[in-house]
Structures are given as structure tokens and as C-alpha cells.
Amino acid sequence: MPGKQPNLFAFNDVDALASSLRSYLITCQNAGLTRHEAFKVAVSGGSLPKTLAKALLTEPKSTEDTIKFDKWEIFFADERAVPLDHEDSNYGLLKKELLDKIPAELGQPTIHPIDTQYLDDTQELADQYEKTLVNSFAKGDSVKLPIFDLLLLGSGPDGHTCSLFPGHPLLRETDAWVAPIEDSPKPPPRRITLTLPVVTHAVKVAFVATGGGKKEIMKEIFEQGNGLPCALVNEATGERCSWFVDNAAVEGVSFPRRGFL
Numbered sequence: 001m002p003g004k005q006p007n008l009f010a011f012n013d014v015d016a017l018a019s020s021l022r023s024y025l026i027t028c029q030n031a032g033l034t035r036h037e038a039f040k041v042a043v044s045g046g047s048l049p050k051t052l053a054k055a056l057l058t059e060p061k062s063t064e065d066t067i068k069f070d071k072w073e074i075f076f077a078d079e080r081a082v083p084l085d086h087e088d089s090n091y092g093l094l095k096k097e098l099l100d101k102i103p104a105e106l107g108q109p110t111i112h113p114i115d116t117q118y119l120d121d122t123q124e125l126a127d128q129y130e131k132t133l134v135n136s137f138a139k140g141d142s143v144k145l146p147i148f149d150l151l152l153l154g155s156g157p158d159g160h161t162c163s164l165f166p167g168h169p170l171l172r173e174t175d176a177w178v179a180p181i182e183d184s185p186k187p188p189p190r191r192i193t194l195t196l197p198v199v200t201h202a203v204k205v206a207f208v209a210t211g212g213g214k215k216e217i218m219k220e221i222f223e224q225g226n227g228l229p230c231a232l233v234n235e236a237t238g239e240r241c242s243w244f245v246d247n248a249a250v251e252g253v254s255f256p257r258r259g260f261l
């Protein structure tokens, strides 16, 4: 159904993708600032932080083209139950690819990593991260679900997103904002993740997927769905969802592309 479908933006290469992703991020940032004087975004690990850094760490082309890092509140869409300096940490990856490279004069984002004193107990780790969200989003009011200004997601080659894996019972979670997983099919097995209701409740959701290694799963996500976590996000968010991909990732995918303005 037109208007209800996600936006698929395909680019010749990652540089072109990053440039349009930057414009999109600035639009989302400015909408967040209008709503509540902050930009509340949750980011993923995997291949995303590198592309995100490419988008964010370029010279502004105009005064409108400004990333207001000091207004950004960065949360994690999922995180692995490892120390923050561990090579599997999504925080560690974002720090290496982006946070350590933000020039001081641009201001620094507020970062919300996991509390590593709870690494031995993933349920407690998830509960504590949920409290972090409650402190930021609910502030004493009874808020049913947090509303992120933007979720920046990846898509694994099996169609997983965050740490929500195909066929996993976690896809049926309806109460928790953040849930533990002890049996992630992709290592490391112990993680926490935002749940599907939180993901689909965001103002905007953007996926970034690049490279020919993704084309088979992109075909399945966009043409069959098959209950894959990425397809469930597409179905629940429709036009609030945008995919930033390179042509290699969507080779052979029949879903209509949109032009990026």
C-alpha cells in the first residue's frame, strides 16, 4: 500500500549513501530538538558505526548542515554482555569509529552505555538499561513505551536487527523495553536488546545495509517478509522507516526505490 511502505534509498556507493544519511540525520535531529530540545537516538553495532562516522565527520556545507553533537543523547539498540573495552562491545566500536574522532569544538554527545557491574546477569543488565531509558524518557510519568527520535539499525545476513533474531521467542516480548538474550546465534551469545515494541514505536527508524553479502536477505525481507525481524520492523513502521543501502545490497530486489531529495 503506497504511503504505508518503507522508503528504500539506494546509492551507487557508500560515500553517496553517507552524504544522504547526513541530511536525513540532520532532519531527524532538528525534529527532535523541536520536540524536546534533545536528539534521542539509539545506534547499533556491526557495520553501522563506520558508515555513521562517514556521514557525521564531514565538513558542513552550510549553516543548516550542522550536527549539534552536544544535543545528542546516544543509546544502544543492542549491546553485548562484555566490558566496554572488549572487542565485541558495541559501545567500544562506536567509540573507536566515531566518538573518539568528534572534534572537541563540535561539542560532545551524551552517551548511555550499559552498566558493566551487571555483566554476569543479563536479566539485571537489561533491567538496569531499561532504568536508564526510564530516567530519560519517563521522568516519573507513566510512559508505556519510550519514543526515540531515531533508531539507527543494521540488518544481519540472516535478517536479524538489534539482537532480535529470526524465530527467537524474544520477538514475542510485549512488556519489557529491554530484554536479555543468552543464546544469540551470532557470537557473543549473551546480550541485551531493545524489544520490538520499542523499536517500532520510534518516531523514525533507519536501516543501513551495504555490500553484496546482504542481497539475498534483502530480497527476502522486501519480497517475502517471512517473519524476519527486519521485515517485522518494516511492516510495523511503514513510511516511518527508511533504508539506506548501496546498489550492491539490493541487486535483484524488485521493491521500488525512492529518490532522495
Ligand SMILES: O=C1O[C@H](COP(=O)(O)O)[C@@H](O)[C@H](O)[C@H]1O
Binding pocket: 043, 044, 045, 046, 047, 048, 077, 078, 079, 090, 153, 154, 155, 156, 157, 160, 161, 162, 163, 186
Ligand atoms: O550482532 C549484531 O549484528 C547486527 C548486524 O550487523 P552487520 O555487521 O551485519 O551490520 C547489528 O546491527 C547489531 O547491532 C549487532 O549487535
